[in-house]
Amino acid sequence: MPVSTDRLVVIGGDAAGMSAAAQARRLRPAGDLDIVVLEQGPEISYSACGIPYWIGGQVPDRDALLARTPAEFEADGITVHTHVRAEAIDLDAGEVRASDGRRYGYDNLVVATGGRPTRPPVPGLDADGVFGVHRLADGADIRAAIAAGAEKAVVLGGGYIGLEMAEVLLARGLSVTVVLADPLPMAQLDDDMGERICKAMGDMGIDVQPDQPVREIEVDADGAVRAVRTDAGSYDADLVVLGLGMGPETTLAREAGLQIGVTGGIDVAHTQRSRSHPEVFAAGDCVQTFHRITGEGIHVALGTHANKQGRVAGSVIGGRPARFAGVLGTAATKVGDLEVARTGLCTTQAEQAGFDHRTETIEATTRAGYYPGAEAIAVKIITERGSGLLLGAQIVGGPGSGKRIDVLATAIWAGMTAEELAGSDLSYAPPLSPTYDPVVVAARVASRIETG
Known part of the structure; x- marks a missing residue:
């Protein structure tokens, strides 16, 4: 009798998803495990962290941000479908329904849907000239806006992305205002350290406006952004960048019935296995992980964790015991x-x-x-x-x-x-x-x- 081949389906083709697929393939050959990746976008395995520096020109070539192509994974026996969106997960049937009209059956599933940029309910946030910094297409759009003559930029948020985007936009010759809902940039730090950052930004020529939640993105007659309004005033802008952080993208998981943790991320064990459905794994920005010191649930959107968690999931699926060891939230950035x-x-x-x-x-x-x-x-x-x-x-x-x-x-x-x-x-x-x-x-x- 022929030996049946298991199938692993991976939803999401960036850090966590492709790390899981690659590790599972290292441990199980193609005749033993069929691996299919569904990615809704045009690229896989790209460095989102490098997008600000491509915008700023420090990285001149967009393709330098691509770690591996679909063809390279195909050569290793991993089938990658780009421009294919997973639309629903049927946990009972063990199937993923996709936008290409097909149903992909699985023995194991890895959910690596990543993060979702925080978008508060602010009027005008969808206007022309308002950009996230999440995908390569975002970087291309911002570069195009600068090339078209954008002169005044407002950055919403003072976290890692906010600081990095303020720096590169200033370097590109734009006037830059950073609008904060918090008293200081880098709320992950204590106030005395945040004050040092705020002073350095001001010394660079960045206008920092603290304690000002955004109330409205004002638009012109053509629907393009013209200013950002807060309770304290209005700041002219022909380019607005969202740097308000990332939350877990769990729409598919929630609708399917996977257990969600207190942070809003998919609840997984240390093996990255879903706590409610053992045939399903999840990794990356879509999951709830745990803090190494306190042991409590936490959501931290970092590529370092996503790669490690994906590798753990791929190891377990491949038959090798592995556990994720938690996070400290270690991170670094620069402004000027x-x-x-x-x-x-x-x-x-x-x-x-x-x-x-x-x-x-x-x-x-x-x-x-x-x-x-x-x-x-x-x-x-x-x-x-x-x-x-x-x-x-x-x-x-x-x-x-x-x-x-x-x-x-x-x-x-x-x-x-x-x-x-x-x-x-x-x-x-x-x-x-x-x-x-x-x-x-x-x-x-x-x-x-x-x-x-």
């Missing part, structure tokens, strides 16, 4: 020459998690003070009072600052205390670091205060 990074818990999160915590912030330089190019850097460390356990960290500083967050993220991941980090053996060379790296200095100050 200012680098910004964070990991673990901020003070508000530490309080909400019930930690009796303390904070220490130090000022230092990225290189030996006498070496040319030494830049200011501020490192903030959050620890548990008494034990000195590292809970979180934030860095704001000049070139060479941001990637230092990885040392702190590794220390927090490993459950180290400030005293243990202070005694660690980090490298030193005048062009790269002071004798005592700023990370070590911050840890040493925190541990000295903790131990008296």
